[in-house]
Amino acid sequence: MSDCQLYLISPLDVGGSFPRRLENALGAGPVAAFQFRVKDVDPHAAAELAAPLHDICREADVAFIVNDSISLAKRLKADGVHLGQKDGDVRFAREELGREAQIGVTCHASRHMGMDAGDAGADYVAFGSFFPSTTKSSEHRPELELLEWWQQMMEIPCVAIGGITPENCSPLISAGADFLAVSNAVWGGDEAKAVQAFTKLLA
Template sequence: MTEQPNSPQLYLITPVGAAASSLGPLLADVMDRFPVACLRIPGAGTEEDLGRIADLAREIAHARDVAVVIDDHVRLALRHGLDGVHLRDGARSVRHARKELGADAIVGAFCGISRHDGMNAAEAGADYVSFGPCGETALGHGAMAGADLFEWWSEMIEIPVVAEGALSPALIGQLAPITDFLALGPEIWAESDPVAALTHLWR
């Protein structure tokens, strides 16, 4: 997949709840083996814990010319020198984040399965829009972002689109031609060997 023309880039999500001490070697190993385009830090945890993870992720990612964003926390992004934020409330906070972070920051917006929210986020100045989950998951309301949503977006909208949530090899094969980024995180960190799991998915 990754060797085909117009193939999507890898957007890596760090594991939720990981201690900074164990996260460092994991991230370095994965990022040395795979061409990661962007690294995202989930917003779960205390401000102190997130700050430690942000510093660690920034050091590892920036050494490899990889951008780092964090879920929702605009002030943490500023304080810890991150490249931007990933907003989980669709278009609602895009303008505020852009004002606080500046024109050069990355502002992404997760829009579930809503074309309307995606278009609003793009119009508000988001650098990318993400849709998901793409596969079945116990979280959420059971609705999934299907290939038709990504196909429509890639044909109609210029803003890059990210596919995320319960991605399987079959889904990756289906979505690869119609997405700009594929976001992987829980799919690999839940396995005993994240590198092997990512190799299986990203081939």
């Protein structure tokens, strides 16, 4: 039994039929968390888009994480926030969101960034992009040994991100990723079938 879990990241377009697609995905297999990630949308519009998705996640007992915005996470009473290196301070996020909030930090391919995030009180760190990604471009390409080292040395969980598919994820699971963060591999096709394919590998 793998301890690795699935962490879904939204596509940039979460309007239209997307709430139904999210329900399909969450109903197809166990998902630990869903990250709401939109860009260039004003806070009021983002909150309106997020509300039905938050409800779906709550119903499915899936953590609802907001990308980048501490203020939006607070407004939505989200389960947590995911911060890039330029999106704010973990300690400030903790003050704003409370002790129970899940706070994650993008750490690219850097052990140092990961340790700094852990020292600041992050609940998890994300390393990537392990593979070329159509969702977000990144020049950072961590090696599998980063995941292995992290598991041996650090207590807090690590997330592997970037171009992850059912076909290429097995080495990441073996290396010790606690979560696989996936977006296009699920939303780029049949979301239920994709979640089922990941579930078989994580079982």
